Amino acid sequence: MSHAAIPAPQPPPASAEPGPVVALRNVSAGFDGRPIFEDVTFTVAPGETRILLGPAGVGKSVLLKLIIGLLPPLSGNIELFGEDISAMPEEKLFALRARAGMVFQEGALFDSLSVRDNVAYQLVQERVPDEEIDARVHDALRFVGLEQTFSFNPSSLSGGMRRRVAIARALINQPELILYDSPTGGLDPVTSETIIELIVKQRDVRRTPSLLVTHRLQDAFTLCTHTFDSEQGRMVALPEGQINHSTTFLMLNEGRLIFDGSLHELLHSQNAFVREFLE
Amino acid sequence: MAIQTIERTAKQIVLTVQDYSLFASRAFTNLFRPPIYWTDFLTQSDIIGFGSLPICILSGFFTGGVLALQSSSTLAEFGAAAVTGQFVSITMIRELGAVLTGIMVAGRNASSMASELGSMVVTEQIDAMRALGVDPMRKLVTPRVFATIVMLLFLTIVADAFGILGGAAVTVVLNHQNGTQYFHMAYEHLVYADIVQGLVKPLFFGYIVASVGCFYGMRTTGGTEGVGRSTISAVVNSSVLIIFVDFLITHVLLSLLPS
Numbered sequence: 001m002s003h004a005a006i007p008a009p010q011p012p013p014a015s016a017e018p019g020p021v022v023a024l025r026n027v028s029a030g031f032d033g034r035p036i037f038e039d040v041t042f043t044v045a046p047g048e049t050r051i052l053l054g055p056a057g058v059g060k061s062v063l064l065k066l067i068i069g070l071l072p073p074l075s076g077n078i079e080l081f082g083e084d085i086s087a088m089p090e091e092k093l094f095a096l097r098a099r100a101g102m103v104f105q106e107g108a109l110f111d112s113l114s115v116r117d118n119v120a121y122q123l124v125q126e127r128v129p130d131e132e133i134d135a136r137v138h139d140a141l142r143f144v145g146l147e148q149t150f151s152f153n154p155s156s157l158s159g160g161m162r163r164r165v166a167i168a169r170a171l172i173n174q175p176e177l178i179l180y181d182s183p184t185g186g187l188d189p190v191t192s193e194t195i196i197e198l199i200v201k202q203r204d205v206r207r208t209p210s211l212l213v214t215h216r217l218q219d220a221f222t223l224c225t226h227t228f229d230s231e232q233g234r235m236v237a238l239p240e241g242q243i244n245h246s247t248t249f250l251m252l253n254e255g256r257l258i259f260d261g262s263l264h265e266l267l268h269s270q271n272a273f274v275r276e277f278l279e
Numbered sequence: 280m281a282i283q284t285i286e287r288t289a290k291q292i293v294l295t296v297q298d299y300s301l302f303a304s305r306a307f308t309n310l311f312r313p314p315i316y317w318t319d320f321l322t323q324s325d326i327i328g329f330g331s332l333p334i335c336i337l338s339g340f341f342t343g344g345v346l347a348l349q350s351s352s353t354l355a356e357f358g359a360a361a362v363t364g365q366f367v368s369i370t371m372i373r374e375l376g377a378v379l380t381g382i383m384v385a386g387r388n389a390s391s392m393a394s395e396l397g398s399m400v401v402t403e404q405i406d407a408m409r410a411l412g413v414d415p416m417r418k419l420v421t422p423r424v425f426a427t428i429v430m431l432l433f434l435t436i437v438a439d440a441f442g443i444l445g446g447a448a449v450t451v452v453l454n455h456q457n458g459t460q461y462f463h464m465a466y467e468h469l470v471y472a473d474i475v476q477g478l479v480k481p482l483f484f485g486y487i488v489a490s491v492g493c494f495y496g497m498r499t500t501g502g503t504e505g506v507g508r509s510t511i512s513a514v515v516n517s518s519v520l521i522i523f524v525d526f527l528i529t530h531v532l533l534s535l536l537p538s
Contacts, residue, residue, distance in 0.1 A: 070409055098412030100410070104410075105403070106402065106403065108402060108404050108406065109404075110404055111404070121408075125411070125412070
C-alpha cells in the first residue's frame with residue numbers, strides 16, 4: 001500500500017461537542033497479580049471509530065471487556081457514556097451494557113437458540129411483542145445479508161456467517177457504542193471484506209462510535225480508505241488522497257499504549273515497534 | 280517447598296469455600312427478587328424432574344429390594360421377619376430415598392449443569408449474555424437452583440414409594456411372605472417425624488446439587504479440558520457434600536424430632 005498520497009488529517013471542528021462515549025484514564029489490568037497492561041489512557045468520541053492494533057496476547061480483548069465492565073480494572077478510571085464504571089456494582093452495569101453492542105471474537109452465539117432467538121435476545125428480555133421482534137430481526141439480518149438464516153441453528157452456519165449474525169445481534173437495539181473483537185480473525189479474505197463492509201456501513205450510515213480490535217492491517221486501512229455508498233449499496237474506495245477522518249488508531253505493545261493518533265500519524269510514527277508492525 | 284505447597288493448597292481451599300459461599304448465597308437470595316425467569320424455571324424443571332424420573336424409580340425400586348433381601352434373613356434369626364416392611368419404609372423415607380436420589384440427581388444434573396455452563400464460559404457465551412445486559416446468575420443459575428430444589432422433593436417421594444414397592448416385591452416373590460403384612464408394617468410404624476426428616480433433606484440436597492454444579496460451571500477455565508475438570512469437581516463435591524449435610528441434618532432433626 002502506498003502511503004505517500006495520504007494527507008495529514010484535518011482537525012475536528014472546535015464546536016461544543018458532547019463528552020466522549022468512552023474514556024479510559026491511567027487504566028491498568030491484570031490477572032492473578034500478573035499485569036497485562038498499565039497506564040492506558042484514551043477516549044472514543046461520538047461518531048469516532050478507533051482501531052486498536054497490537055500483537056497477539058497483548059491484552060486487546062481484555063481492554064474491550066474492561067470498557068463494558070465485563071472485567072474490573074486493577075487501577076485507573078473507566079467512563080462509559082459519561083458514568084464511571086471502575087467500581088460500579090454488576091447490577092448497575094447491566095443497564096449501561098445494554099446501551100452498547102459487542103461482537104465477540106468467535107461470535108459467542110448461544111448454541112441452544114436459533115438465529116432468530118440469538119439476534120432477538122435483548123428484545124426478548126425487554127418483553128418486546130413477538131411481531132415487532134420478528135420484523136426487527138429480519139431488518140438486522142437483512143443488514144448483514146443473512147435474512148435466509150432466520151430459523152437456522154448457529155451450528156449450521158459457517159464461521160463468517162456466525163460473525164455476521166453476531167454483528168446483527170450487537171446492532172439490533174441500535175447501540176450507542178459498538179465493540180468489535182477481532183471480527184475478521186481466522187476468516188478468508190472474501191468473508192473478511194464482507195465483515196469490514198458491514199462495519200464501514202454501520203459507521204457511515206448510522207454513525208455509531210466504535211472500537212475495533214484487529215491485528216490485520218489490511219482491514220484497518222480499508223476502514224480508513226473506504227466509505228459506504230448508500231446509492232450503490234456497497235463499500236467504495238474514497239478518491240485517492242482522501243481518508244475517513246473519524247477513523248483513528250491505537251496500538252498496544254508490551255503492556256503499554258504506544259500509539260494514539262490518526263492514520264497519517266501512524267504512518268509517520270518514529271516508534272520502532274510501530275514501524276516494525278507496519279512493515 | 281512442601282510447606283509452601285500445603286500453604287498454597289490451603290489458601291486455594293479457603294478461597295474456593297469463600298467463593299462458593301458468596302455464589303450460593305446470591306443464587307438463593309435471587310429466588311426472592313425479581314426478575315424471576317419462570318420459563319427457564321419450567322424448562323429446567325422438565326429437564327431435571329422428568330428427565331431424572333427413570334433413574335430415581337429404578338434406583339429406589341432396587342434399593343428397597345436389596346434392603347428387604349439383606350434385612351429379612353437377619354430379622355428372621357430373631358423371629359422378626361414380619362417387620363421387614365417397617366425396616367424398608369423407615370430406612371427409605373428417613374434416609375436412603377433422599378440421599379440416593381440426591382446422589383443420582385447430582386450424577387446426572389450437577390454434571391450437566393457444570394458442563395453446559397462451563398462450555399458457555401469458554402466460548403464467551405456468558406460474557407455475551409452479560410454484554411447484552413442480562414445477569415447470568417438470574418437467567419441461568421437461579422432457575423436451575425429453584426427447579427432442582429422443587430423437583431428433588433418430588434423425585435424423593437417417588438423414590439421412597441418405589442423403594443417400598445421394591446421391598447414388597449422381594450418380600451412377596453422371593454421371601455414368600457405376606458404382602459398385606461408388609462404394607463401394614465410399612466405404614467403402621469411411620470410417624471410424622473420420619474416424613475418430616477425425609478422431606479426436609481431433599482430441599483437441602485437440591486440446593487447443593489444445583490449450586491455446586493453451577494458454581495463449578497461458572498468458574499471454568501482452560502478450554503474443553505477445563506470443562507471436563509469442572510464436571511468431575513461438580514459431581515464429586517456435590518455427592519460428598521450431600522452425605523456430609525445428611526449427617527448434620529439427621530443429627531439436628533433427631534434432636535429436634537425424636538421418633
